[in-house]
Amino acid sequence: xxxxxGTIVRHATREDVPIILQLIQELADYEHESNxxxxxxxxxxxTIAFATSMSPDPILExxxxxxxxxxxxxxxxxxxxxxxxxxxxxxxxxxxxxGIYLEDLYVRESERGGGYGQRLLGELAKEVVSMDGxxxxxxxxxxxxxxxxFYEKIGAKAMSEWQTMRVDGEGLKELAKxxx
Numbered sequence: 719x720x721x722x723x724g725t726i727v728r729h730a731t732r733e734d735v736p737i738i739l740q741l742i743q744e745l746a747d748y749e750h751e752s753n754x755x756x757x758x759x760x761x762x763x764x765t766i767a768f769a770t771s772m773s774p775d776p777i778l779e780x781x782x783x784x785x786x787x788x789x790x791x792x793x794x795x796x797x798x799x800x801x802x803x804x805x806x807x808x809x810x811x812x813x814x815x816x817g818i819y820l821e822d823l824y825v826r827e828s829e830r831g832g833g834y835g836q837r838l839l840g841e842l843a844k845e846v847v848s849m850d851g852x853x854x855x856x857x858x859x860x861x862x863x864x865x866x867x868f869y870e871k872i873g874a875k876a877m878s879e880w881q882t883m884r885v886d887g888e889g890l891k892e893l894a895k896x897x898x
Contacts (some may be wrong), residue, residue: 719833724795727841729769729776729788735762738789741802745824749859766804781807787821790841792834801825803838808855815852818842823856836872857882 730738739759746755767785769776779785790803801824808819820842825834839854846854858865866876885893 719831719836721792721833721837722795725800725834725837726793726797727790727837728772728774728793729778730766730791731770731772731776732763732768734768734789734791735759735766737791737799738762738766738802738804741799741824741826742804742822744826745802745822748824748827749862790838792825792838794829794832799826800829800832800834801838803842805842810852813852816846816849817851817853817855818846820854820856835868839872 736759739757739762742757743752743755746752765785766787766789767779767781768789769778771777778788781788786806788805790805791799792801792803794800802822803820804822805818805820808817809815810817820839823835823838825832825838843854846852858869870876
C-alpha cells in the first residue's frame with residue numbers, strides 16, 4: 719500500500735532524539751519488554767550517526783565503531799511521527815557485498831495499515847540496491863505473527879535454518895577475557 723501524499727521519510731537529526739526514544743519505548747511496550755529499555759537521550763546521541771539537517775538530501779554524520787547506527791523516521795502528512803527504522807550496515811562474506819541489517823522497525827499502532835512500514839522497508843531496500851548490496855536482513859520475534867505475515871507479504875523469507883546467537887552482560891565480559 720502506498721503512503722498518503724505528504725508523507726515524509728528522512729534520516730533522523732539530533733533534534734529527533736526525543737521522538738526516537740519515545741518510539742523505542744513504544745516498541746518495547748509492544749514486545750512486552752517495557753522495563754528493558756536502557757537507551758537514554760545521551761546514549762542515543764552518542765551512538766547514532768545523524769543527518770545534519772532535515773533537508774531532502776542531507777549530509778550524514780560518518781559511521782564509526784562507537785556510532786554504527788542510522789535512523790530513518792517517517793511522518794504522516796500532518797507531520798506526526800508514524801514510525802522508525804533503526805539500522806546499520808553489514809557484510810556478506812560469500813557474496814562479498816555490503817548490506818543493511820534492520821535492528822528495529824516500528825510503526826505506531828494508530829498508523830499501521832497506512833503503508834508506513836512498507837515505505838520504510840522500501841527506502842532501505844532502495845539504499846541496498848543503490849550500493850549494489852546483497853541483502854536487507856532483520857529478525858522478528860517468533861510470537862509476532864502480524865509482523866511475520868506482513869514481512870512475508872512483501873517478499874521476505876524466514877531463515878529457519880539459522881539460529882540467532884548472542885553473548886551479552888557478564889557473559890560478554892567473560893568471553894572477552896579469553897582474548898588474553
